């Protein structure tokens with residue numbers, strides 16, 4: 473199982489540490505060719521406006537969007553969630569999201585850098601329950617989702633960890649927390665997609 477980490481910009485090194493610690497092999501993704509060997513992709517935190525620009529200049533936008541639509545498991549954190557959203561509030565006018573998950577995300581929805589915070593999270597995924605600290609750094613706020621989207625964790629009523637079919641997304645930074653549980657959840661999604669027990673191939677309406 474080979475996990476790609478989008479490494480155009482942002483916090484990709486910490487994701488690599490966690491994934492390697494869990495025994496995954498990792499490819500840093502910077503060009504369309506890098507997509508060919510991966511079974512899943514992490515889109516890290518960073519600056520979503522810059523990432524959006526670099527998706528275009530690297531030529532990755534269309535091939536990545538096609539892979540996600542055909543079922544590639546993808547895990548976006550913080551700026552990565554914004555990149556995957558179907559609607560961005562307070563984005564830059566030329567910032568185009570990938571429209572991979574039915575979520576309306578407000579950039580810097582909790583305020584500026586100084587309003588960054590940490591809190592304990594309870595994550596419920598079916599019968600499994602996990603606990604970890606959530607690190608929120610200029611985090612987006614989820615303003616709305618549709619019924620297609622599962623809410624796996626919330627803070628004060630705001631969804632902070634969500635999943636729609638092959639797309640998992642967190643408004644916080646799981647790679648900076650005290651447990652690798654969210655990365656483990658993602659690796660399970662990738663394993664299920666690799667062995668065919670998950671059917672993610674439906675195209676979103």
Ligand code: GLN
Nearest residue numbers: 517518519520550551610
């Ligand atoms: N505020 C950043 C953005 O809009 C995201 C911050 C982060 O990823 N830590 O892209």
